[in-house]
Every structure is written in structure tokens, then in C-alpha cells.
Amino acid sequence: MNEYDLVIVGGGLVGGSLACALAETGLRLCVVEAVPPRSEAQPSYDERVIALSWGSRRIFEDIGLWETIVAGAEPIRQVHVSDRGRFGFTRLDHREEGVAALGYVAPARRLGQAIQDGLAGVEMLCPARLLGVRVQRERVALEVTVGTTSRLLETRLLVAADGGDSSVRRRLGLAVREHGYGHDALITTVTPERPRPGVAFERFTETGPLALLPMTEGRYSVVWTVREGEAAGLLNLSDREFLAGLQGRFGYRLGKFTRPGRRLTYPLRLMLAREPVGRRLVLVGNAAHTLHPVAGQGFNLGLRDVAALAEVLVQAAHAGDDPGGGRTLDAYRRLRGWDQTAVVAAIDALARIFVNPWLPVRWARGLGLLGLGLSPGLRHLVARHFMGLAGGSQPWFARGLPSRTGRSNNT
Known part of the structure; x- marks a missing residue:
């Protein structure tokens, strides 16, 4: 039997970031990851990117990963928001917020590489598959296979960071609120x-x-929301036909579009775990909440889960408390409850309001954007939310305070 303070199921961007944040804390830590690490070749033209908020930059700086990430990232200094065919628009600008950038667009490949480098001293079972999980009063028992070998693990806290189709969540029968x-x-x-x-x-x-998110070398990443049933047709268009359709939707503010990359589609849904914190269990990232991509908040919300959980676990370790005990998990609930609930509700509302074809709603959208453009106070509030710095009690990672993991924060 292998005994740990913390087992993280899922070693991707969220689970891996948590392991990096806790790597030097003295906690007995193990990561169970299904996908074998890959040595990435040179990046392709159409590599996947992730929008990182200013708050996420602070978190990665404190973990010690930002220097690697920023080398391949493009800063977002302005965000131009408009409603097609309507009069309203607004701009968010980094100068109004007194920061170097509102956020960054970083290749997922570079994020993954930075995290892999940070996991050098962490015990990893990879590739591994979860066979069973049983939550007990003082421990969580897990059975995993690594290759052809079965292993039994015991941990005082289990963290599920294994994505929207979380195996941990399914095996424990945890309820979710979900709709497409x-x-x-x-x-x-x-x-x-x-x-x-x-x-x-x-x-x-x-x-x-x-x-459209700016990338290095003058490229833009496109995230285009279309009705169900239309995606297959867009995938089957020639490059010329596809660019014409995209140009018609966006216009010529950036001139003509060229060099379309691979086209990929996925269905949009909301998923929210009804109880993201249970007995000796925490769900983080997409295992706890899967969001519509409007405003690009999904990964950033998950990274704030990481920051808050790292904070309470470091505090518990310093105080000699049980990392999976009630006091530790109650502290995590207090840090994350408001942010998770508010962001999920706001993103869900935006996703519904901005596809509503009813004429009064469309006029209200235009007036709302116009009012936002004319009000510095409202713009500041929206920018703070976009930057991941608004509302609730925030962990010291996201506030840019001196780290309690022993690393310094250079924001």
C-alpha cells in the first residue's frame, strides 16, 4: 500500500499546475495521469492556444512557470467588443487598468512543457488508469493500473482534475447540473x-x-460559435469558401483573411458539479465546471481553483492539520464558492443573451455595449472580471502577494 497526503487524478494543465504549486511543500504527493507524456515537435501553424488572464499570469509567476510560458505568448493589450449589425461597441484597454496587459494568448503546448518541467521532482504514475475509488472516514483508497501492474493507493485528500468527463466524478456518482x-x-x-x-x-x-485572439507572427486564433448542424457544413467547405463565410461574419477590420488552419469543432455545454467539495475530495477545473468559451474564462477559473487549494493545503501543512480534514476543506469552500458560482452564472447569462434573436433583446445589447463604452467605471468593473481579479476572497497567488510556498512573486 502506497500512502500519500494528496493524490491528484489528472496531470493535465490544471492538475499539473496544482502539483507544481505543491512540489516543494513537503506534502507526500502523487499524480495519476492517463495520457503518456509526449515530446512535442515543432509547433504547427494552427496549434491550440489558451487565453490567460492577468490573474493567471500572477498565479503562474508564483508557481515559477511564467518565464517559460511568456516566451511564446502574445499579450492582449486591448479587447474590442461589438455586436454585428448593431451600433454598440466598447474597448477595454490595459492602460486604463495600469497593467502591462489584460491577459495573454499562450500555446497549450508551451503551457504543457512548462508544467512538465515543473513536475520533475513529483511522483507520477503515467500512463495510468483509475480502476476504483472508495472514500473512507480517514482515507481515500484507490486502485490504479500502471501498464500491466495494479497498485493500491491511500491518500488523505483526493483531487479530481481529470476533465469534463471526470472518471472520479462518475465513479463516485456525484450529481451535476448540465445543459447544452x-x-x-x-x-x-x-x-x-x-x-x-x-x-x-x-x-x-x-x-x-x-x-479572434492575437497570436505571435501576426496570426489569430478563431473561436466561432455556430448553431448545431452548421458545423459539419463549415468543416466541409473549401478554404476559399470558409474564409468568405468568416469574413462575412467578422468584416474587414483586419483586412482579408488568409492561410486558414485545421478546423475543429466541439459541442458547447454548461456543466457544474453540485458538490465540488466532498468528504476528502475536491473537484477542480473542468471536473468541477465546464463553461461556454465566451469571454475565455474556463481555464482561468480552473487555475483559480488551483491557487485557492494550494493556499489552504500550504496553511494546513504549516499548522499540522489534516489536508483532507473538515477545517481545510471548509477554508477552500470559503475561497472558491462565490467566484465559481458568480462566474458560471455570468458566463451562462452571456451565452444566452448574445444569441437571442428577439429584436428588443438585440437593441438592449447594443445599448448596453454603448453604455459600457461611455462609462469608465463600468469598463473598469468588466476589465477586472476579464482579468480574473474581481469579487470574493482571493488566494494570495492571484493577489500577487509574497508566496507561502517559498517562491517569490515578481508581479
Whole structure:
């Protein structure tokens, strides 16, 4: 039997970040990951990217991973928000917030590499598969297979970071609130004729949001929301036909689009675990909440889960408390409850409001964007939410305070 203070099931971007944050705390830690590590070749033109908020930058700085990540990231200094065919628009600007950037667009490959480097001293079972889990009063018992070998693990706290289809959540029969939006997201990459480095665009159309995120080398990552049933047709278009359709939705603010990358689609849904914290159990990231991509908050919300959980576990270790005990988990609930609930509700509302075709709603959207553009106070509030710095009690990672893990924060 292998005994641990903490077992993380899922060693991807969220679970791996948590393990990196706790690697030097003295906690007995193990990561169970199903996917074998890959040595990535040179990045492709259409590599997957993730929008990181300013708050996420602070968290990665404190963990010690930001220097590697930022080398391949493009800053977001302005966000231009508009409603297609309506008069309202607004801009968020980093200068109004007194920061170097509102956020960053980073390749998922580079995030993964930085995390893999940070896991050098962490025990990992990989590739491994979870066979069973049993929550007891003082421990959680797990059975995993590593290759052809079965292993039994015991831990004082189990963290499920294994994605939206969490095996841990399913095996324990944990209830979720879930609904589809009747839309799919199409992801691709384009190069515009007149790129605007550092400027991101969120354009609301009759089929849903269309986001263009700046990448390095003048490229833009495209996240195009379309109705269910339309995605297959867009995948089957020629490059020329696809670019014409995208141009019609976005316009010519960046000139002509060229060099479309691979097109991928996935269905959009909301999933929220009804009890993300249980006896000796915490769900984090997509295992706890899966969001619509409007405003790009999904991964950032999960990273704030990581920061809050790291904080309470470090405090518990310093105080000699049980990492999976009631006092530790109650502290995590207090840090995360408001943020998780508020962000999920706000994103769900945005996803519904900005696809509503009813004329009064469309006029109200335009007036709302116009009012936002004319009100510095409202813009500041929206920018704070976009940057991951608004509301609730925030962990010291996200506040840029001196780290309690022994690392320094350079924000």
C-alpha cells in the first residue's frame, strides 16, 4: 500500500499546475495521469492556444512557470467588443487598468512543457488508469493500473482534475447540473492582411460569439460559435469558401483573411458539479465546471481553483492539520464558492443573451455595449472580471502577494 497526503487524478494543465504549486511543500504527493507524456515537435501553424488572464499570469509567476510560458505568448493589450449589425461597441484597454496587459494568448503546448518541467521532482504514475475509488472516514483508497501492474493507493485528500468527463466524478456518482446550448464551437487559425498585435476581438453575431485572439507572427486564433448542424457544413467547405463565410461574419477590420488552419469543432455545454467539495475530495477545473468559451474564462477559473487549494493545503501543512480534514476543506469552500458560482452564472447569462434573436433583446445589447463604452467605471468593473481579479476572497497567488510556498512573486 502506497500512502500519500494528496493524490491528484489528472496531470493535465490544471492538475499539473496544482502539483507544481505543491512540489516543494513537503506534502507526500502523487499524480495519476492517463495520457503518456509526449515530446512535442515543432509547433504547427494552427496549434491550440489558451487565453490567460492577468490573474493567471500572477498565479503562474508564483508557481515559477511564467518565464517559460511568456516566451511564446502574445499579450492582449486591448479587447474590442461589438455586436454585428448593431451600433454598440466598447474597448477595454490595459492602460486604463495600469497593467502591462489584460491577459495573454499562450500555446497549450508551451503551457504543457512548462508544467512538465515543473513536475520533475513529483511522483507520477503515467500512463495510468483509475480502476476504483472508495472514500473512507480517514482515507481515500484507490486502485490504479500502471501498464500491466495494479497498485493500491491511500491518500488523505483526493483531487479530481481529470476533465469534463471526470472518471472520479462518475465513479463516485456525484450529481451535476448540465445543459447544452444548441451550438458548437469551431476552432481554427487565420492570418489577416493587417494584423493588430495585442488586440483581441469579441464580435457577437446572430449565431453566437466570434472571438479572434492575437497570436505571435501576426496570426489569430478563431473561436466561432455556430448553431448545431452548421458545423459539419463549415468543416466541409473549401478554404476559399470558409474564409468568405468568416469574413462575412467578422468584416474587414483586419483586412482579408488568409492561410486558414485545421478546423475543429466541439459541442458547447454548461456543466457544474453540485458538490465540488466532498468528504476528502475536491473537484477542480473542468471536473468541477465546464463553461461556454465566451469571454475565455474556463481555464482561468480552473487555475483559480488551483491557487485557492494550494493556499489552504500550504496553511494546513504549516499548522499540522489534516489536508483532507473538515477545517481545510471548509477554508477552500470559503475561497472558491462565490467566484465559481458568480462566474458560471455570468458566463451562462452571456451565452444566452448574445444569441437571442428577439429584436428588443438585440437593441438592449447594443445599448448596453454603448453604455459600457461611455462609462469608465463600468469598463473598469468588466476589465477586472476579464482579468480574473474581481469579487470574493482571493488566494494570495492571484493577489500577487509574497508566496507561502517559498517562491517569490515578481508581479
